[in-house]
Amino acid sequence: MKRPKLKKASKRMTCHKRYKIQKKVREHHRKLRKEAKKRGHKKPRKDPGVPNSAPFKEALLREAELRKERLEELKQQQKLDRQKELEKKRKLETNPDIKPSNVEPMEKEFGLCKTENKAKSGKQNSKKLYCQELKKVIEASDVVLEVLDARDPLGCRCPQVEEAIVQSGQKKLVLILNKSDLVPKENLESWLNYLKKELSTVVFRASTKPKDKGKITKRVKAKKNAAPFRSEVCFGKEGLWKLLGGFQETCSKAIRVGVIGFPNVGKSSIINSLKQGQMCNVGVSMGLTRSTQVVPLDKQITIIDSPSFIVSPLNSSSALALRSPASIEVVKPMEAASAILSQADARQVVLKYTVPGYRNSLEFFTMLAQRRGMHQKGGIPNVEGAAKLLWSEWTGASLAYYCHPPASWTPPPYFNESVVVDMKSGFNLEELEKNNAQSIRAIKGPHLANSILFQSSGLTNGIIEEKDIHEELPKRKERKQEEREDDKDSDQEIVDEEVDENSSGMFAAEETGEALSEETTAGEQSTRSFILDKIIEEDDAYDFSTDYV
Numbered sequence: 001m002k003r004p005k006l007k008k009a010s011k012r013m014t015c016h017k018r019y020k021i022q023k024k025v026r027e028h029h030r031k032l033r034k035e036a037k038k039r040g041h042k043k044p045r046k047d048p049g050v051p052n053s054a055p056f057k058e059a060l061l062r063e064a065e066l067r068k069e070r071l072e073e074l075k076q077q078q079k080l081d082r083q084k085e086l087e088k089k090r091k092l093e094t095n096p097d098i099k100p101s102n103v104e105p106m107e108k109e110f111g112l113c114k115t116e117n118k119a120k121s122g123k124q125n126s127k128k129l130y131c132q133e134l135k136k137v138i139e140a141s142d143v144v145l146e147v148l149d150a151r152d153p154l155g156c157r158c159p160q161v162e163e164a165i166v167q168s169g170q171k172k173l174v175l176i177l178n179k180s181d182l183v184p185k186e187n188l189e190s191w192l193n194y195l196k197k198e199l200s201t202v203v204f205r206a207s208t209k210p211k212d213k214g215k216i217t218k219r220v221k222a223k224k225n226a227a228p229f230r231s232e233v234c235f236g237k238e239g240l241w242k243l244l245g246g247f248q249e250t251c252s253k254a255i256r257v258g259v260i261g262f263p264n265v266g267k268s269s270i271i272n273s274l275k276q277g278q279m280c281n282v283g284v285s286m287g288l289t290r291s292t293q294v295v296p297l298d299k300q301i302t303i304i305d306s307p308s309f310i311v312s313p314l315n316s317s318s319a320l321a322l323r324s325p326a327s328i329e330v331v332k333p334m335e336a337a338s339a340i341l342s343q344a345d346a347r348q349v350v351l352k353y354t355v356p357g358y359r360n361s362l363e364f365f366t367m368l369a370q371r372r373g374m375h376q377k378g379g380i381p382n383v384e385g386a387a388k389l390l391w392s393e394w395t396g397a398s399l400a401y402y403c404h405p406p407a408s409w410t411p412p413p414y415f416n417e418s419v420v421v422d423m424k425s426g427f428n429l430e431e432l433e434k435n436n437a438q439s440i441r442a443i444k445g446p447h448l449a450n451s452i453l454f455q456s457s458g459l460t461n462g463i464i465e466e467k468d469i470h471e472e473l474p475k476r477k478e479r480k481q482e483e484r485e486d487d488k489d490s491d492q493e494i495v496d497e498e499v500d501e502n503s504s505g506m507f508a509a510e511e512t513g514e515a516l517s518e519e520t521t522a523g524e525q526s527t528r529s530f531i532l533d534k535i536i537e538e539d540d541a542y543d544f545s546t547d548y549v
Contacts, residue, residue: 141258158462194405204236206269239435263308337387345453400451
């Protein structure tokens with residue numbers, strides 16, 4: 001009953017009722033305990049882990065981590081396959097006129113059939129397949145879009161691939177400055193002025209969350225005029241559409257556009273942004289695209305997604321850490337992250353990660369682990385975890401850093417004046433400049449003080465020919481064998497040194513014994529024998545059973 005003067009009803013009850021409730025609760029708990037006892041329910045034992053005394057502990061832990069990563073990748077791939085199937089079903093439901101076999105004849109025409117690739121992948125190396133796919137994309141396309149990360153445009157250019165495109169003839173190469181919202185506007189303008197001297201350059205910012213036409217969220221229904229999320233906004237799309245459309249009109253035929261670039265520069269994201277839907281797989285992990293995919297933009301323009309370039313092992317350590325998809329597995333995390341950290345401005349890194357000044361990379365990772373609360377057992381800072389965190393941030397699409405363009409423009413040897421003019425012909429460059437200026441004004445980039453200055457290592461060399469990969473594998477084997485032989489030699493040297501020391505000690509003892517035996521008199525020998533007899537008698541008389549009491 002609610003009392004008139006109080007807002008809430010009273011929770012009071014009679015003692016009889018309260019005791020009755022408590023009794024019922026006790027009986028219920030007793031019943032549960034009995035059932036658990038009958039079932040024999042036991043608490044799950046905690047995994048004790050690998051003991052410190054176990055041999056090869058580090059190798060076992062590394063294998064377990066790699067197995068876990070493989071399982072996660074497999075789950076992610078299965079999830080992406082399920083999403084693809086659902087999208088196909090949704091498209092068929094929304095547009096029943098579209099047949100699912102429309103893309104297959106196009107793939108067969110370009111020689112990019114996936115079934116053949118899957119059959120070959122079991123026999124051949126994945127790197128060789130990447131080379132084959134890349135060559136097919138370059139041969140099949142009329143215009144090639146080389147996607148560059150605006151934070152390090154020079155480091156995202158591959159001279160070997162560009163030379164192959166120039167030598168193939170009658171193909172246009174266009175540079176796409178993606179992730180342009182992660183660099184200051186002044187730096188973006190200076191890079192645009194530097195690159196457009198050589199090739200047609202488009203300022204772009206791909207949307208990481210493409211719209212799904214078959215799904216309309218409640219938020220959009222409720223607020224139609226609400227501003228979209230930052231990740232949904234795309235800049236430079238209109239400029240690229242007009243550039244490709246104008247080139248198609250000058251050719252007066254249907255054109256094919258190939259998209260190439262290093263891992264994690266945003267090739268698939270650009271295609272999704274142009275198509276306004278999730279047509280290609282995108283994700284945080286590097287090297288998700290493993291085979292070519294044909295996507296028709298309209299009746300006249302077809303775009304081809306390709307796997308990433310293969311980075312040559314002859315590059316610098318920072319280039320391998322940033323551009324190679326397997327760098328965190330092949331190279332140790334500490335080495336990869338230290339190589340990146342050595343090229344960055346130390347003062348700006350300290351301000352960005354809010355850590356005190358550091359003398360070396362190990363000290364920085366220790367302070368970063370303490371700052372982020374990354375600890376191992378016993379409160380020890382997880383240095384490797386901090387190194388992996390820094391590597392993932394620098395290869396991802398969230399950290400703002402920038403590089404200065406070279407002071408003077410020097411064209412590469414495969415680019416002369418006639419090639420530059422030929423590459424720019426057929427494009428409306430005046431309209432492209434206007435669209436780039438509009439995109440730069442619309443993009444909200446970070447302030448110069450909030451981004452980190454990075455020293456670029458220059459052009460990144462890649463591998464196109466399959467024979468170069470053949471040579472690479474035995475070299476690694478030879479290096480491993482040499483390392484093993486060196487280890488064996490060093491171990492043998494240590495054993496030999498120990499044997500020499502022991503033998504020298506024995507010889508010294510024998511020599512000293514001989515000298516003493518010569519020098520000692522008969523009297524000294526008799527006293528020694530007397531002392532030894534006494535010690536033996538005492539040992540015989542000693543009761544050893546007292547030791548165990």
